[in-house]
Each structure stands twice: as C-alpha cells, then as structure tokens.
Amino acid sequence: EVQVVESGGGLVQPGESLRLSCAASGFPSDDYAIGWFRQAPGKEREGVSCISFSDGGTYYADSVKGRFTISSDNAKKTVYLQMNSLKPEDTAVYYCAAREGDLVLSEYWYDYWGQGTQVTVSS
Numbered sequence: 001e002v003q004v005v006e007s008g009g010g011l012v013q014p015g016e017s018l019r020l021s022c023a024a025s026g027f028p029s030d031d032y033a034i035g036w037f038r039q040a041p042g043k044e045r046e047g048v049s050c051i052s053f054s055d056g057g058t059y060y061a062d063s064v065k066g067r068f069t070i071s072s073d074n075a076k077k078t079v080y081l082q083m084n085s086l087k088p089e090d091t092a093v094y095y096c097a098a099r100e101g102d103l104v105l106s107e108y109w110y111d112y113w114g115q116g117t118q119v120t121v122s123s
Helices: none
Strands: 003-007 010-012 018-025 032-039 046-052 058-060 068-073 078-083 092-100 117-121
Touching: 003 092, 018 032, 018 092, 018 117, 032 078, 046 068, 046 078, 058 068
Parallel strands: 010 117
Antiparallel strands: 003 018, 018 078, 032 046, 032 092, 046 058, 068 078, 092 117
C-alpha cells in the first residue's frame, strides 16, 4: 500500500524560510514522482514543484522558481521542499502527492495524496 505523509508546515514571517518533508512508501520500484501542490483559501489547488525518483528530474511553477528547491533522499524515500524568501501569497495548505511514472505537475495525474500541512506567511 502506497502512503504519503507530509510534515514541516508552520507560521513564518515574510522573507523567512521553511522546509517541508514528504515521506513516501509502498512503491515497488523507483519509477515514481513526487509532487508538491498548494491550495490557498478560496483558490484552486495549484502545482508547485515535482521530482522524479528515477532520474532526479525536477520542475517548478513560475511563481516559485528561484525561491523554492525540491530535492530527494532516495535511501529515506523522502522528498524535501526548501522554501526561501517566503511571501504572504505563499500561504496555503501544502500537499504532497505521488504517482508512478513520468514527471508531471498536474494534480489529475497523481493517485496518492497526503493529508496536507499548513504554511502561513504573515508579519
């Protein structure tokens, strides 16, 4: 059974940093991708970043390029989202999701979802 569990959310001030973690288990091989998505109040869920466990490829939404970095520890089956220079508009519930196969940043292609973690950026 595939499981995905996020952690690391919290309250920070604008300009500060936060790191989210996503632990994935149950996949039979490394041919899977992990994606981070977020949903702000009153808005649709959007893709933030994703990474492939098979080749390390990554992808970022334009809104976070240069500020967020996604990485993986294959031994621990864990993905990290390092978020720097946080802005109030980054406030949202952040979800980690997993899918077998290629890298894609669209929630419709992800089958396994975590419970979400709140990130609040406010002074």
